[in-house]
Amino acid sequence: MLTEQRKSLIMDRLRRDGQVVAKTVAEELGLSEDTIRRDLRELAAEGQLRRVHGGAMPLAPELPDFAARRTVSPSVKRALGRAAAALVRPGQLIFLDGGTSTAEIAKALPRDFSFTIATHSPTIAAELEAHPTAEVILIGGRLYKHSMVAVGAAASSQILLIRPDLFFLGATALHPIHGLSTGDLEEAAIKRLIASRAAETFLLATEDKLDHVSPCTIMPISDISGIFVQSGLAPDRLAPYRALGVRIIETQADGHDGS
Structure with a gap:
């Protein structure tokens, strides 16, 4: 599976479940957790999600004054x-x-x-x-x-x-x-x-x-x-x-x- 396909699947899971667990996604796709964690880091750097221990959560909105x-x-x-x-x-x-x-x-x-x-x-x-x-x-x-x-x-x-x-x-x-x-x-x-x-x-x-x-x-x-x-x-x-x-x-x- 291509990187962009994995990222799209991760974002679909995030919208559907409200969270992403790296281990669960890795097992589902038959990939290493390191691969999924790398995808999560890149998505977080792109401003798509928020990294947490073991996975990711939706972004928290900015709180301007x-x-x-x-x-x-x-x-x-x-x-x-x-x-x-x-x-x-x-x-x-x-x-x-x-x-x-x-x-x-x-x-x-x-x-x-x-x-x-x-x-x-x-x-x-x-x-x-x-x-x-x-x-x-x-x-x-x-x-x-x-x-x-x-x-x-x-x-x-x-x-x-x-x-x-x-x-x-x-x-x-x-x-x-x-x-x-x-x-x-x-x-x-x-x-x-x-x-x-x-x-x-x-x-x-x-x-x-x-x-x-x-x-x-x-x-x-x-x-x-x-x-x-x-x-x-x-x-x-x-x-x-x-x-x-x-x-x-x-x-x-x-x-x-x-x-």
């Missing part, structure tokens, strides 16, 4: 935000996670009826300063500056007092095997707590987050109600997520969406 993330895929995030905001109904309690995608939801929220927004992000609360009909509950605690959200015991105690109708969750990565994940353990715990209190949880996911794994697990994909994604993604990119029974909402750039 909050200001830098504002410049990433702004038109896609606007379309996702408009589609998500369309779910909001009069009188509901909505929890908005921190992040640049959820900020687009805040900007697109309806202005012709009343509802309440809870958030542990001061930047999200600031987006709603001039909103005419939204009541805002700001959850406090220790500020995790990378994501501009409150975390820790103080935030947790306040979240336990509310039961949101909808939670719009942010994550740095999602993977059909490894679920939703983020870069900070306390932030992951807060997201998990909010989801446990909410009637429904939705994720806004730009393409760069698909099939990646960050260090701290939030929850399995199957535990959320739906994922908003941009239109035009290849069907095989979304098939593993659909197979988990989660609703996939594909959003057009003009703000129309379909599933």
